[in-house]
Amino acid sequence: LFRKEFLQILRVMIWITVPIVVVCFFAxxxxxxxxxxxxAPEIAAIFGFLCLAIFFRVVYAIVSRYFYAQKDTWTPLIVSVVAIGLNVVLAWQLSRPQNYGVAGLAMAQSIVASVEVVILSIVMLVKDKKLFDRDFIDGIWQILSITGFSIVAAYIMVSLLPLSSNDTGFVALGFKLGMITLVTGTVHIGLSNLFGLKEAIPVVRKLKLLAKSVLKPVRIEW
Incomplete structure (x- = not known):
């Protein structure tokens, strides 16, 4: 039962996080x-490198709970200590002026976050070789496939609504950012529902109920 709930939560968090990361990267x-x-250009470059770290930090937050639920606090602690050491080395190397400068710190964070998740995943598989079942793996592949379409949608929207030098203020930038987010999210949810991903079913159901309540005909009594 624990394994089933753990994989279900992990799938849901990956499904939710992926479109957010796509929007954050392209926007x-x-x-x-x-x-x-x-x-702004330098901040945008740093934020672009941090997008990968956002995804893996979310996954790490769920994966680490697996060990805590098993009353294993040493494994996440040891991995975190190793990650801190790796982060120091990478940050020192990548942030040099002749390399990537300040953006190197963001690159180091993304690399370390991915390494942490990979190490913990390997340890989980060693402890429980049947943890990642066929249903989970197929679901992840479907999510990755849908992410490809989400990336295309985000790229098209950024091309249709490019960032110009005259775009300033919350209204102008917020409109473009909102449209990019709306289209990317719609493609992600729509294709997830089309492919039959169970993570999308409750979201689509809520959206249908919301649409019915908004479009509900109003009776006028004379």
Whole structure:
């Protein structure tokens, strides 16, 4: 029962996080200019490198709970200590001016976050070789396939609504960012429902109920 609930939560979090990461990566310039008016290109580059770290940090938060539920606190602790050491080395190497500068710190974070998840996943498989069943693996492949279409949708929207030098202020940037997010999210949810992903079923059901309540005909009594 625990294994089933763990894999279900992990799948749901991956399904939710993937479109957010896609939007954050392709709309990083919009977000950077909206938050920081100065040095927006450099901030956008840093944020782009951090997108991978966002995904793996979310996955790590779920994966580490597996060990805590098994009353194993040493494995996450040891992996975290190794990750800290790796982060120091990578940050020192990548953040040099002749390499990537400040953006190297973001690259180091993404690399370390991915390494942590990979190590913990390997340890989980060693402890429980039947943990990742066929249903989970097929679901992840479907999510990755749908992510490809989400990436295409985000790329098309960024091409249709490019970031220009005249785009300033919350309204102009917020409109473009909102449209990119809306289309990417719609493609992700729609294709997930089309492919029969169970993560999309409750979301689509709620959206249908919301649409019915909004479009409900109003009776006028004379």
């Amino acid at each position: 990083r310039g919009y977000l950077a200019r909206m938050i920081f008016s100065r040095d």
